[in-house]
Amino acid sequence: MKHDSAIELSGLGKVYGRGKSPFTAVEPTTLSVPWGQVIGLLGPNGAGKTTIIKMIGGLVTPTWGSVRLGGHDVARQRRHAVRQIGAVLEGSRNVYWPLSAWENLMYFGRLKGRRSAEIKPRAQQLLTELSLWPRRHQPVGSFSRGMQQKVAIAAALITDPPILLLDEPTLGLDVEAARTVKDWIDHLARQEGKTVVLTTHQLEAAQELSGRIAVIKDGQIIADLPTGQLLDRYAETRYTVTVAGPLGGLDGALPAGAQVDTRLDSTRITLPSDNPDDLHKLLAHVQWHEARLLSVNQARPNLEEVFIRLINDDQTAGQVKERM
Amino acid sequence: MTALATPTESWLAFQARLAANETAKGLRLMWHRRGMVVVGLVMNAFTYLGISLFIGGGHLVEPLMTLTLPALLAVTVAGTAALQGSGGIAEEINGGTLEQTQLSPTSPQVQMLGRITALAVEGLAAALVLGAVFVLAFGLAYDPHPAAVLPALLTIADALGYGLLIAALTVRIASIGAITHVLNMVIMFFGGMMVPITVFPAAMETVAHLVPTALGIQVLNTTLAGQPLSGAWTDGTLPWLIVHTGLLLTTGVVTYVVNIRRARREGGLSPR
Numbered sequence: 001m002k003h004d005s006a007i008e009l010s011g012l013g014k015v016y017g018r019g020k021s022p023f024t025a026v027e028p029t030t031l032s033v034p035w036g037q038v039i040g041l042l043g044p045n046g047a048g049k050t051t052i053i054k055m056i057g058g059l060v061t062p063t064w065g066s067v068r069l070g071g072h073d074v075a076r077q078r079r080h081a082v083r084q085i086g087a088v089l090e091g092s093r094n095v096y097w098p099l100s101a102w103e104n105l106m107y108f109g110r111l112k113g114r115r116s117a118e119i120k121p122r123a124q125q126l127l128t129e130l131s132l133w134p135r136r137h138q139p140v141g142s143f144s145r146g147m148q149q150k151v152a153i154a155a156a157l158i159t160d161p162p163i164l165l166l167d168e169p170t171l172g173l174d175v176e177a178a179r180t181v182k183d184w185i186d187h188l189a190r191q192e193g194k195t196v197v198l199t200t201h202q203l204e205a206a207q208e209l210s211g212r213i214a215v216i217k218d219g220q221i222i223a224d225l226p227t228g229q230l231l232d233r234y235a236e237t238r239y240t241v242t243v244a245g246p247l248g249g250l251d252g253a254l255p256a257g258a259q260v261d262t263r264l265d266s267t268r269i270t271l272p273s274d275n276p277d278d279l280h281k282l283l284a285h286v287q288w289h290e291a292r293l294l295s296v297n298q299a300r301p302n303l304e305e306v307f308i309r310l311i312n313d314d315q316t317a318g319q320v321k322e323r324m
Numbered sequence: 325m326t327a328l329a330t331p332t333e334s335w336l337a338f339q340a341r342l343a344a345n346e347t348a349k350g351l352r353l354m355w356h357r358r359g360m361v362v363v364g365l366v367m368n369a370f371t372y373l374g375i376s377l378f379i380g381g382g383h384l385v386e387p388l389m390t391l392t393l394p395a396l397l398a399v400t401v402a403g404t405a406a407l408q409g410s411g412g413i414a415e416e417i418n419g420g421t422l423e424q425t426q427l428s429p430t431s432p433q434v435q436m437l438g439r440i441t442a443l444a445v446e447g448l449a450a451a452l453v454l455g456a457v458f459v460l461a462f463g464l465a466y467d468p469h470p471a472a473v474l475p476a477l478l479t480i481a482d483a484l485g486y487g488l489l490i491a492a493l494t495v496r497i498a499s500i501g502a503i504t505h506v507l508n509m510v511i512m513f514f515g516g517m518m519v520p521i522t523v524f525p526a527a528m529e530t531v532a533h534l535v536p537t538a539l540g541i542q543v544l545n546t547t548l549a550g551q552p553l554s555g556a557w558t559d560g561t562l563p564w565l566i567v568h569t570g571l572l573l574t575t576g577v578v579t580y581v582v583n584i585r586r587a588r589r590e591g592g593l594s595p596r
Contacts, residue, residue, distance in 0.1 A: 016591060054591070059423050061588045079429040087427060092420020092595060096349070098356040110345040111428045113338065139356070155424070 003071030006084075006163050006195035007033040007056060011065035013219075014051050025051045027220040028064050033212075035162065038189045038196040040210030040227075042203065042307055048219040049199040050090055053167045056197065057087050069163060083112060086156030090167035090199070094152035097141035101132050101151045104140060108155040119158060126154040130184070146177025153184060163195045164188065170202055178202070185209055207231075207303035215310050223310055227303070234306040237274040238299040241282055243267050244292035253285035266294055274298075342430040346438025347445075353412070354446050364404075365450050369457065372396045375518050388519070390464050394544050395516035397451040398479050398537035402515075403508045404447035405440065405487020410494040410504055412439065417495070423593045432584045433577050440488050444480065447487075471547040475556070478569050479540025485572030486511075486536035492580035495587050516541040536572060539565040 013028040026048040033039050041049045054060040056067050058074040058081065067074040072081040088094055095104045102123065109119030127133045130150045135143070140151050149169065156164060166185065170178040182205050188194040189209065200206050206213065207227060214224040223230060243250070247260060247267045254260070257272030271278050279296070286293050333341075354361060376384050376392065416422035425435060458464060490507070494500045514521065514532040521532040521542055532538045543556045543565050556562035587593045 051591070054423075054594075057423075057427060059426055059588060059593055060591050061585075082427045082429055085427065087424070089420055089423055089594070092423065094420055094424055096353065096421055097419070098353055099349075103352055107345065107349050108424070111342070111425060113342065113429050115341075 003068070004034070005032045005068070006035045006037070006070060007031070007197065008068040009052075009056070009065065010068075012052070012055055012062050012067060013064040014048075014055060014060060015063045025219050026055070027218075029221055030065075031214070031221070031224070033195060033197065035195055036189075036193045037212055038185075038198060038210045039212045039214060040206040041197060041199045041214050041216060042206055042303075043199075043216035044311060047216040049216055050167055051219075052216070053087075053089070053165050053197060053199060057085055057165055058082060059089075083159070084161055085163045085165055086159070086161040087165040088149070088152045088156050088167065088169050089165075090171060093148070095140055095148070095155050097148075098139055100137045101127060101140055101143075101154070102136040104151060104155055105158050109158040112159045112161075114159055122158055122160060123154075126157055130154055144177070146173050146180065149173060149177065149181055150184075153181065157188070161194075164197070166196060166198045166200075168199055168201070170200060170205065178205075182209065203304040203307055213303070215307060217311055231303065231306060234309055235302060236305075239271045239274065239279045240295075240297045240299055241269045241271070241279070241286070242294040242296075243269070243286060244294055248291065249289045250282075250285055250291060253282060253289075255281075270299065339430055339434050342428065343434050343438035343441070346425075346435050347441040350412070350439050350442025351445060354408070354442065361446065361450065365400075365453060368396065368400055368403075368450075369454055371512075372454075372458075372517065379518055384462065386462055386464060389458070389462060390466065391520045391545055392517055393455065393458055393464060394479075394548070395520075395537070395541045396458075397455050398483055398541055399508070399512050399515055399517050400451040400454055401444070401447035401480055402483035402486050402511055402537050404450060405443040405484050406490040406504050406508060407501075408446060409439065409443050409487045409491030410500050413491050413494040414498070414501070417593065418595050420594060426584075426588075426593060431581075433581055436488065436491070436577065436580050439491070440484055443487055444484055447483070448480070466548055467550060469547055469550060471551075471553045472544055474553060475540055475543035475547055475562070475565065478565050479537055479544055482540050482565070482569040482572055483537050485569060485576050488576030489572060489579060492576050492583055495580065495583035495592070511535055511537060514538055516545075520545060533561075533564065533568075536568075539568055 009029055009031040011028040011030055012026065013024070014026040016023045016025055029052070041052060043049050051060055055062045056069070056074070058067070058078055069081045069084040072084065074081040096107070099107070105123040105126065106116060106119060109123065110116065124133070127136050130153070132147065132150055132154070140148055143151065153169065169185065170181050173181060185196060185198065186209055189196055198206065198210060210227055212225065213227050213230050214221050216222070225233065244266055246262065254269065255272060255278045259270040261268040261270070269282065271282065283296070376389055379385070380388065413422065416425070426432070428435065459466070490500060490504050497503070512518070514535040515538045521529050521538055524532055539561055543561050546556050546561070547553060553562060
């Protein structure tokens with residue numbers, strides 16, 4: 001019988017070190033991720049994202065609380081729990097570089113208890129889809145960084161686990177390779193219905209891929225909402241007005257806090273808020289000064305902006321701001 | 325979107341299959357660094373020749389070599405298990421693959437059994453080549469005696485227990501490589517590779533008995549000389565060999581399990 005939640009964290013927390021200098025990496029956290037959801041864990045370096053991912057995978061023992069994967073307790077039913085997950089971990093190779101892509105997939109499939117005959121068709125499918133099939137017998141160490149990361153993803157997927165833990169999967173990749181990996185995560189989530197826990201510093205990618213965002217600061221989740229709601233709640237809608245040529249006489253008409261971006265043959269003005277009165281006043285001045293109006297746009301809410309606001313807002317420290 | 329079905333087989337068969345997977349990986353990795361294995365083999369051979377010449381005052385004394393060659397083979401097995409075992413674990417920690425190996429339904433001790441089996445194959449293959457070369461090149465004569473089988477097996481297990489312990493310590497002590505080299509030198513000197521430990525002064529011989537493989541080589545040489553196992557049992561060397569081997573293996577396994585648990589607690593499975 002399938003459990004309601006793919007991942008359940010109950011009061012999960014971690015303190016590293018003992019004695020005089022213990023360090024709380026993750027405050028007690030309770031979180032439930034339904035099947036098929038992509039949740040982005042965002043936070044600055046050292047916020048506790050990786051520790052949470054590793055506690056989910058049973059690679060770091062929690063100080064408090066528990067993790068259940070598909071209803072299986074990671075500490076007590078490890079044998080069943082680890083079968084539910086595949087992981088690509090941050091800052092590591094994840095696979096054996098001296099071995100070929102094929103040998104790696106065979107090894108990691110059998111590591112989860114599968115037989116070679118069961119794994120081979122899946123390995124062939126993954127390597128083909130990831131454009132690695134022609135080089136499957138070459139050592140992974142001879143591959144480009146992007147190809148190595150593809151092998152790591154294939155190794156995580158070899159037993160077709162329903163849950164994927166992806167800790168900075170695009171770290172160190174060039175633009176093209178990062179795009180390929182991102183497209184694959186999107187494919188896994190939308191086409192294959194995988195439950196994905198994703199950490200990344202590429203906020204644009206997180207916004208695009210994640211149906212839900214949890215922002216972590218100092219080991220505490222300070223916001224946890226569906227991506228759309230998070231943007232609606234925290235992003236400020238702003239207007240941008242672009243006129244031809246320099247700012248000229250409009251300078252004195254700008255409200256306090258407006259940002260001016262002067263370009264070669266145009267000037268873009270970003271108003272500090274979504275107050276329509278400011279916009280109307282500015283447009284009236286544009287007409288009065290006979291400046292040529294090029295465009296008026298409502299700026300799209302942006303996760304990066306929300307993230308920076310949340311992280312830099314001291315008032316959020318120590319309190320959970322918004323939770324699902 | 326669910327994980328593939330759980331296989332229906334006995335617990336033991338399942339564990340054996342996962343241990344075999346580790347062994348196969350270990351052997352594949354060894355094959356990829358086979359050049360280093362050959363270099364190590366040649367180095368061991370020349371070291372042994374140099375020591376034998378030194379001890380023989382510039383001559384190779386064949387009766388002495390007959391007694392010290394088994395120690396060279398034991399040192400080869402022990403050294404391979406320790407160096408490649410600890411090197412492999414260190415490489416896996418730094419490469420992040422040790423974490424990935426923990427995402428397995430089997431236990432760390434079963435995985436370690438698989439790893440140590442691969443190291444045993446590597447060490448024994450190297451020892452067989454060295455043994456064959458020296459026996460054929462120098463016409464060393466051995467009288468294969470059935471009584472020698474048990475001490476030979478115990479010596480191999482003792483050597484692997486040492487390798488297991490070193491590999492287990494690597495999870496905790498990052499700089500174990502330097503310590504391993506020193507310990508390997510100790511085994512070389514006190515394990516009977518230079519001279520049989522029976523020629524040591526009594527106190528030194530007693531200390532040498534604590535060194536991995538030393539007791540095994542002493543019992544092995546006794547049985548190869550045609551004496552029955554009962555003699556080794558009566559003089560206490562065989563019982564102590566059994567205790568020594570059991571202790572090393574148990575300590576190795578326990579240390580590995582404890583260190584893996586500790587690494588999970590402290591986040592030490594990933595690159596340091």
